[in-house]
Amino acid sequence: MILPGFGTEAQDRLRASCALVVGCGALGCAAIDLLARAGVGRLVLVDRDVVEPTNLQRQSLYVDADARAGAPKAEAAARRVKAIDPALRAEPCVEHVSAENAAELVGDCDVVVDGLDNYRTRYLLNDAAVSLGKAFVHAGAVAFRGTSMPVLAGVAGAAGLARADAPCLRCVFPDVPPPGEGETCDTAGVFGPVVAAVGAQAAAQAIKLLAGRIDLVDRALWSIDMAGNRVARVPLAGAGRADCACCGARRFEFLGAQVADRCAVLCGRNAVQVLPPAPVAIDLAALRDRLASIGAFDVRDGMLVGEVPGAMSLAVFADGRAIVRGTVDPVAARAAYDRFVGA
Ligand SMILES: [Zn+2]
Known part of the structure; x- marks a missing residue:
């Protein structure tokens, strides 16, 4: 003060x-x-x-x-x-x-x-x-x-x-x-x-x-x-451009874009994030029970975590998003998601 x-x-x-x-x-x-x-x-x-x-x-x-x-x-x-x-x-x-x-x-x-x-x-x-x-x-x-x-x-x-x-x-x-x-x-x-x-x-x-x-x-x-x-x-004085797509023309191309790619390799880690194909709300406890035959999954801090075959691990959030660890291959991550979470 x-x-x-x-x-x-x-x-x-x-x-x-x-x-x-x-x-x-x-x-x-x-x-x-x-x-x-x-x-x-x-x-x-x-x-x-x-x-x-x-x-x-x-x-x-x-x-x-x-x-x-x-x-x-x-x-x-x-x-x-x-x-x-x-x-x-x-x-x-x-x-x-x-x-x-x-x-x-x-x-x-x-x-x-x-x-x-x-x-x-x-x-x-x-x-x-x-x-x-x-x-x-x-x-x-x-x-x-x-x-x-x-x-x-x-x-x-x-x-x-x-x-x-x-x-x-x-x-x-x-x-x-x-x-x-x-x-x-x-x-x-x-x-x-x-x-x-x-x-x-x-x-x-x-x-x-x-x-x-x-x-x-x-x-x-x-x-x-x-x-x-x-x-x-x-x-920045004078750096504003009248022909700027965003603040000049007010074409908000990123705000209007659809989520084109459902997979993103996470920076600095051996992991890929996979998004659900459409907005969902997942019952994590029910999913844990469904995955019991594969291995021990835990629900903690709002996510379900556990190991899946192929030396990968899976963390699934209630909004349907998942982080697949043990790979940087989006195809393998997508496959694991589809297989264990369901597309
Ligand atoms: Zn601008």
């Missing part, structure tokens, strides 16, 4: 505000910890994955017991945040963010923070934020490098910013990098300190926005390289 600009009024705004953090990996953990301790009243924490031992090198909200239990990240992050501040409302959401649920999640918050490891979902959030008039803070990191950028295109009018000075993500990066191009945490690794720095830069912009101090936001594409030991800042 002693800090200039963050007195009583700003503190009241923070307490009444809601941040949606999509992706509770390394970047998400860094940002969530700062948002919680800054007094943001409500945090909606979204992640589709579970904690694994190799995450602990950089994902600062989790401990060994979370990894041993294979706890869903969103649940473990919410537990940690409530341990920091029992008065904070932390809402875990163990879901895959898609065109079907993005608008609902984004519409319910004041700012969206990017903790993602894939571009397609990032562009989907960019679409949702611009179309629904929300602020979005982009963040990304791989190897020793990371970037962050506030997307104020959705709130430019309300904030008195010129459209040209409030670009969206697609004004700056028009297209999603094609699969197989560019590094991922799978191929290049991630340096722990770089995600702390990028997560802090993103959290700083989110806290300023939620406190009603958009005037203090760093309106720049900010980047850091901890191998070359460089920090760069490219101002």
Whole structure:
């Protein structure tokens, strides 16, 4: 409260505000910890994955017991945040963010923070934020490098910013990098300190926005390289493009897209995520009983887990989504899903 600009009024705004953090990996953990301790009243924490031992090198909200239990990240992050501040409302959401649920999640918050490891979902959030008039803070990191950028295109009018000075993500990066191009945490690794720095830069912009101090936001594409030991800042003034598909033409291509591919190889792990062909609600206890002849399955933390033939393991969530471990072959994962969960 002693800090200039963050007195009583700003503190009241923070307490009444809601941040949606999509992706509770390394970047998400860094940002969530700062948002919680800054007094943001409500945090909606979204992640589709579970904690694994190799995450602990950089994902600062989790401990060994979370990894041993294979706890869903969103649940473990919410537990940690409530341990920091029992008065904070932390809402875990163990879901895959898609065109079907993005608008609902984004519409319910004041700012969206990017903790993602894939571009397609990032562009989907960019679409949702611009179309629904929300602020979005982009963040990304791989190897020793990371970037962050506030997307104020959705709130430019309300904030008195010129459209040209409030670009969206697609004004700056028009297209999603094609699969197989560019590094991922799978191929290049991630340096722990770089995600702390990028997560802090993103959290700083989110806290300023939620406190009603958009005037203090760093309106720049900010980047850091901890191998070359460089920090760069490219101002975003004038970067908004009238011909941008998203904020210019208001064609929300990612928000309007159908889920084309039901399988995704998970970054950094020997695992594939498989989505159900249509929205479903699975009775996990009944499925456990059906799978009893195959092996011992457990229902815990909202998912069914167990080993399946072919040296693979299966984690099934109530929304029909599954993570198949022990393979990076989408066909084998799909086959296991269809065989044991049912298509
Ligand atoms: Zn744009």
